[in-house]
Amino acid sequence: MNVSEKDFKFMVENQTTNVIAMLVDEKHLTMHEAMNIWFNSETRKRLNNPKTGLYFQSPNYVFSFLKEELD
Numbered sequence: 565m566n567v568s569e570k571d572f573k574f575m576v577e578n579q580t581t582n583v584i585a586m587l588v589d590e591k592h593l594t595m596h597e598a599m600n601i602w603f604n605s606e607t608r609k610r611l612n613n614p615k616t617g618l619y620f621q622s623p624n625y626v627f628s629f630l631k632e633e634l635d
Contacts, residue, residue, distance in 0.1 A: 567614075575619045579611055582623035583630060607633055 567575070580602065587598035602608055607630040611618045618626060 567620075572614055572619060576611055579619060579623055579626050580608070583607075583627050586623065586627045587630070601634070602630070605630055605633055 584595070584598045584602050587593055587601060588595060591598070593601070607618075607626065610616045610629070611626060618629075
């Protein structure tokens with residue numbers, strides 16, 4: 565799916581917000597801890613690559629990759 569750069573960035577930012585909130589809720593982390601994990605993750609790198617299409621998936625799907633990475 566082709567999306568504009570602006571839409572892509574918006575979708576990535578939305579995913580980022582949701583995944584960080586899920587980390588805080590599910591793993592009982594502080595916001596700082598959750599952000600540190602997210603911004604240093606391979607999942608985030610994949611999300612930022614438009615070729616993966618990950619930006620177009622549900623936050624739960626993206627979070628499942630992160631959880632697998634952390635386990």
